[in-house]
Amino acid sequence: MQAQSTMTGSTPSKQRKIMHWTMVFIAMICLLISNGMVITGLTAFDSAMLAEFTNWTRGDLKLRGLITLALTGILAPFIGILIDRIGVKLLMMVGAVVLSIAFFCYGYITEISHMYLIHAAFSIVLVACGLNVAVILVSNWFVKLRGTAIGITVMGTSLGGAILAPLFGGWIADGMHWRDAFQLAAVIPSILFLLAVVLVKNKPTDVGLQPFGFSEEHKEADLSKHGLSYSEAIQTRSFWAIAFIAMFTFYTLLGLQANLILHLQDLGFDIKSAAAGLAMLFTPALIGKFLFGMIADKIKGKKILYANLILMLLGLIGLLVADKTTVLITIAVVGFAWGGFYTLLQLNAVDNFGLRASGRLLGTITVLDAFGGGLGIFLTGKMFDMHGTYQTAFTVFVVLVIISIGLISQIKKHV
Numbered sequence: 001m002q003a004q005s006t007m008t009g010s011t012p013s014k015q016r017k018i019m020h021w022t023m024v025f026i027a028m029i030c031l032l033i034s035n036g037m038v039i040t041g042l043t044a045f046d047s048a049m050l051a052e053f054t055n056w057t058r059g060d061l062k063l064r065g066l067i068t069l070a071l072t073g074i075l076a077p078f079i080g081i082l083i084d085r086i087g088v089k090l091l092m093m094v095g096a097v098v099l100s101i102a103f104f105c106y107g108y109i110t111e112i113s114h115m116y117l118i119h120a121a122f123s124i125v126l127v128a129c130g131l132n133v134a135v136i137l138v139s140n141w142f143v144k145l146r147g148t149a150i151g152i153t154v155m156g157t158s159l160g161g162a163i164l165a166p167l168f169g170g171w172i173a174d175g176m177h178w179r180d181a182f183q184l185a186a187v188i189p190s191i192l193f194l195l196a197v198v199l200v201k202n203k204p205t206d207v208g209l210q211p212f213g214f215s216e217e218h219k220e221a222d223l224s225k226h227g228l229s230y231s232e233a234i235q236t237r238s239f240w241a242i243a244f245i246a247m248f249t250f251y252t253l254l255g256l257q258a259n260l261i262l263h264l265q266d267l268g269f270d271i272k273s274a275a276a277g278l279a280m281l282f283t284p285a286l287i288g289k290f291l292f293g294m295i296a297d298k299i300k301g302k303k304i305l306y307a308n309l310i311l312m313l314l315g316l317i318g319l320l321v322a323d324k325t326t327v328l329i330t331i332a333v334v335g336f337a338w339g340g341f342y343t344l345l346q347l348n349a350v351d352n353f354g355l356r357a358s359g360r361l362l363g364t365i366t367v368l369d370a371f372g373g374g375l376g377i378f379l380t381g382k383m384f385d386m387h388g389t390y391q392t393a394f395t396v397f398v399v400l401v402i403i404s405i406g407l408i409s410q411i412k413k414h415v
Contacts, residue, residue: 020204020212023141024149026195027134028156030092033192034129036160037099037185038068038122039254040282043261044168044275048178053112058262058381060112064119065258065377071123072130073370079127080363087202088133095129096193104186107179126370129192131157132362140203144213148294151343155289158339161257161282169261169275230360233353241410242348243365247372248400248407249309249345252316253338255376256397257281260331263390267324280328281335288339305344305408312337313401320394348411 050056082091102121109115127133134153142149171181201207233239260281264274288308295304315333322330353361383393 019209020141022199024138024152026200027138027153029195030129030134030192031156032159033189034095034125035157036164038125040161040257041164041168043258044165044172045178046262047265047271048172056112057385059385062258062378062381064115066374067116068119068122069370069374071120072126073367075123075127076363076366077360080360083133083136084360088137089196089200089202091128091133092196092200093193095125096189099125100186100189104183107182132366142212147347150347151289151292154343155286158282158285158289162279165278166275169272173272228353233361237410238352238412241407243368245404245407246345246365246369248404250369250373251376252397252400254373255380258377259380267327277328280331284332284336285339288336289343292340292343302408302411308337308341309401309405316398316401
């Protein structure tokens with residue numbers, strides 16, 4: 001009887017662990033598809049579109065990114081309230097549907113205004129099934145190993161760049177028209193929709209489970225009730241330091257990735273090699289996100305934050321002087337450093353203030369980081385139009401990362 005009890009008792013425990021890590025996997029796929037299609041993979045079509053619409057400049061094209069991310073910032077606080085009230089499952093489903101429709105419509109654009117309208121719709125995708133939703137889903141399911149879980153989750157953004165950009169670039173290189181490629185890609189979000197419908201649970205307490213690593217020292221199994229209120233958190237210097245670091249680093253990374261394929265083509269790469277070069281930014285980021293997520297579970301404090309941003313700074317300085325033979329090395333350094341920092345930034349935003357108002361807090365941070373990212377995409381392209389080179393834009397990246405390094409000193413834990 002005792003042996004039978006032990007065996008039957010181990011089965012639910014194993015099932016519980018599978019359920020927790022299933023949420024991590026779905027959150028990662030969510031970011032792979034949403035960020036990978038809206039932010040990174042999309043750039044594989046740039047040269048083909050500029051070749052067809054010869055009256056468009058790079059600044060005209062990249063204005064689409066500012067539209068998407070500025071609207072994402074405006075919507076984020078409202079979606080944050082919805083996350084806190086209704087959870088993430090329904091939002092993921094809505095985001096997947098909007099993404100599929102928008103990509104299908106992309107194949108029919110004839111005017112630049114059509115593209116801008118589609119990119120306005122993309123803002124709904126980024127708030128409904130983007131970073132905040134994925135991080136909050138995983139944070140609700142984990143106490144112990146939260147850093148590892150978030151690290152695996154945000155690997156999805158890098159997987160999107162590492163997988164979808166070369167995939168789309170390969171389609172173009174093999175002779176598929178960019179319009180047909182957009183319509184074929186519109187099928188991809190159905191994967192996320194089905195996963196959300198069948199498997200996503202907003203919180204472990206919804207299905208009678210507890211967060212991974214929960215113990216009696218935690219007053220409530222529902223972690224969404226733990227932490228500072230929204231008004232308390234936004235009065236801290238730490239919150240605004242995190243928010244502005246997010247803004248400056250997102251300006252840098254999104255400005256770089258959105259213009260990287262074009263920059264590599266300027267250096268002499270063909271479209272297929274340039275798309276693979278974009279993967280050189282995101283593949284090392286995969287390693288950085290996972291590695292530093294695990295390290296953050298063991299080593300607390302700000303030393304890792306400093307190390308990540310200093311390494312990113314060195315990579316960006318290298319990018320200023322890199323040529324065709326060395327540029328991929330500098331890109332890999334930036335990607336690895338950004339990957340680690342990206343994980344640690346999300347982890348700090350949750351750990352320092354708790355989950356009580358996490359939707360609204362991350363939504364407020366998104367106002368700044370989305371606006372910064374959008375400006376980075378647009379202004380980097382515009383600076384190229386003005387100077388015929390990306391040197392000035394890359395110098396701006398260096399300055400913003402130096403400022404961000406200084407702001408780390410203001411981050412403190414409040415719960």
